[in-house]
Amino acid sequence: MxxxxxxxxxxxxxxxxxxxxxxxxxxxxxxxxxxxxxxxxxxxxxxxxxxxKAAGGVRAQFSDEVNIALGARSLETFERFGERFGQEIDLHQVGYLFLLDAPDDVAAFERNVRLQNELGVPSRMISVAEAKELSPLISTEGLLAAAYSPTDGHCTPxxxxxxxxxxxxxxxxxxxxxxxxxxxxxxxxxxxxxxxxxxxxxxxxxxxxxxxxxxxxxxxxxxxxxxEPLRRQILVTDPTPWVADDTPFTIDFATTFYLHREGHGLLVGMSDPEETPGFKLSRSPDWLPRLAEALGRRTPSLVDVGMASGWAGLYEMTPxxxxxxxxxxxxxxxxxxxxxxxxxxxxxxxxxxxxxxxxxxxxxxxxxxxxxxxxxxxxxxxxxxxxx
CATH class of the missing domain: 3.50.50.60 (FAD/NAD(P)-binding domain)
Structure with a gap:
């Protein structure tokens, strides 16, 4: 060149x-x-x-056929990444667990799972009791069902x-x-x-x-x-040795609050419904009370866990x-x-x-x-x- x-x-x-x-x-x-x-x-x-600045999640659980195909194809590459590229990516296929507390969401996820299964994704609807077994941290209050796919997970971007x-x-x-x-x-x-x-x-x-x-x-x-750029914020907790390494990437769908294992602690985050578009990369304290409320409702045992670090990144949103x-x-x-x-x-x-x-x-x-x-x-x- x-x-x-x-x-x-x-x-x-x-x-x-x-x-x-x-x-x-x-x-x-x-x-x-x-x-x-x-x-x-x-x-x-x-x-x-x-x-x-991403959370590192990898999944094929989507509602659109094209997105399912793109996610599934990428998962195949992530699974063989070390072999193909000589680079370990710390892939943990612990599954994605979506927690559902609204009848309309349950019906939508049932449709999604049927489509995902038709395209070869091993997702399934599960009971609240099984969700609790998979992710013992969660409070099941208000939950109606959950969706889970064991091949999803997270790795290091x-x-x-x-x-x-x-x-x-x-x-x-x-x-x-x-x-x-x-x-x-x-x-x-x-x-x-x-x-x-x-x-x-x-x-x-x-x-x-x-x-x-x-x-x-x-x-x-x-x-x-x-x-449009839209700020999303993430925190990493202090060590949580009582949390199992195979805890799924767990999402409270109604609030978008999520968590997964990150080193010795947990990575936690959620969207902010009051966030406005813009190239904002500083962390906003206004978001913390909303995160704390969602965390306290769905994972109350984490309320008193300290936060060791955090950052803000940008989603690239389309209409x-x-x-x-x-x-x-x-x-x-x-x-x-x-x-x-x-x-x-x-x-x-x-x-x-x-x-x-x-x-x-x-x-x-x-x-x-x-x-x-x-x-x-x-x-x-x-x-x-x-x-x-």
């Missing part, structure tokens, strides 16, 4: 903007398929955006990024950190270059994997990527909580994979395959045409209901 190390090449076959899990998996899949001169641009460090990045480089991809994309040059409807903080690189193809920052990138080429995946029709060639609304990390491996195939103009393993960004103008939305 005419460049080594941290030097910006003069020319690239394809430029990937964004170095989270979507970007590095896409760069890897392209390079492994023999695509020459793959360049990834990341303004900070790899994974420093939303990926490494940083390790996944490192594994993909190293593999991409082994296949010849150039991953350049500390280099921000500033714009995309278009001539007569065709991309000709990307401008960066280190200069200009000629290319005829851009793939946007910029997460919460994707709207700006799309705007450079006149493509509307309706993505229907489904991703934006495809190639823009109005400019050649601008592809995008963004807007995963909280389930991007877990779909990263599958999306890397999809973006490879879209670039090579091959048919992906799942039909993602319903995820194209212009679906909102065409009224083709189908909301993903199983988000936390």
């Amino acid at each position: 005419g460049a080594t190390g941290k030097e910006l090449p003069r020319r690239a076959g394809v430029v990937v903007i964004g170095g989270g899990v979507m970007g590095v998996s896409t760069a890897y899949e392209l390079a492994a398929a023999g695509v020459p001169d793959v360049l990834l641009l990341e303004r900070d460090q790899l994974g420093s955006g939303s990926t490494c 940083e390790s996944v990024v490192q594994g993909y990045a190293a593999a991409a480089r082994r296949h010849g991809a150039h991953l350049l950190t500390g280099c921000a994309a500033h714009g995309i040059e278009v001539v007569d409807g065709r991309i000709v270059a990307v401008t960066t903080s280190r200069g200009r690189v000629e290319t005829d193809t851009v793939i946007c994997t910029a997460g919460a920052w994707s709207k700006e990138v799309g705007g450079w080429v006149g493509v509307d990527l309706p993505v 229907d909580h489904n991703a934006l995946v495809g190639e823009a029709p109005g400019v050649s060639r601008f592809l995008y994979a963004t807007g995963f609304s909280g389930h991007g990390f877990l779909m990263g491996p599958a999306i890397g395959e999809v973006m490879r195939d879209l670039y090579l103009e091959r048919t992906p393993f799942v039909d993602v045409s319903g995820l194209r960004a212009d679906r909102f103008a065409d009224s083709l939305i189908r909301p993903e209901l199983n988000i936390v």
Whole structure:
């Protein structure tokens, strides 16, 4: 490519903007398929955006067929990640346990489980008593049922990024950190270059994997990527030696309060219904009383456990909580994979395959045409209901 190390090449076959899990998996899949001169641009460090601030959950329990397929395909990769990439990711397939306290939610999850089972996902509805056996921390007050899939779980996002990045480089991809994309040059409807903080690189193809920052990138080429950043906060408790290592990733669906094992303690979090969009990365004290209320109601034994650390990250939200995946029709060639609304990390491996195939103009393993960004103008939305 005419460049080594941290030097910006003069020319690239394809430029990937964004170095989270979507970007590095896409760069890897392209390079492994023999695509020459793959360049990834990341303004900070790899994974420093939303990926490494994620809770690390991996699952196939969704309400939409495409999301189920993407989650299941990614789980297959996570299961073989160490073998394939030589990078351990601390995968714990302890299952995802959704706790349900409303009749409408129970009915919806029953429909979801039937669809998941048809697609090969081993999820099932379980009784409140079995949920208590699986996750002894919980209070069962008000619960009607639960949904559980034993192959779901959690792993370490940083390790996944490192594994993909190293593999991409082994296949010849150039991953350049500390280099921000500033714009995309278009001539007569065709991309000709990307401008960066280190200069200009000629290319005829851009793939946007910029997460919460994707709207700006799309705007450079006149493509509307309706993505809004929304802060989500996470805390890690002091050591909880009495909590079993095989405790499932447990979600109180009504409140979105969740927890899973993290080192010697527990990772806990939930959405904030009063949160407003924006690039807010500081932790807000206003959220803590709401978390404490949900924690006290569903896991009262944790009320007096100290909190050792925490952080805030950004969800990349779309109007229907489904991703934006495809190639823009109005400019050649601008592809995008963004807007995963909280389930991007877990779909990263599958999306890397999809973006490879879209670039090579091959048919992906799942039909993602319903995820194209212009679906909102065409009224083709189908909301993903199983988000936390």
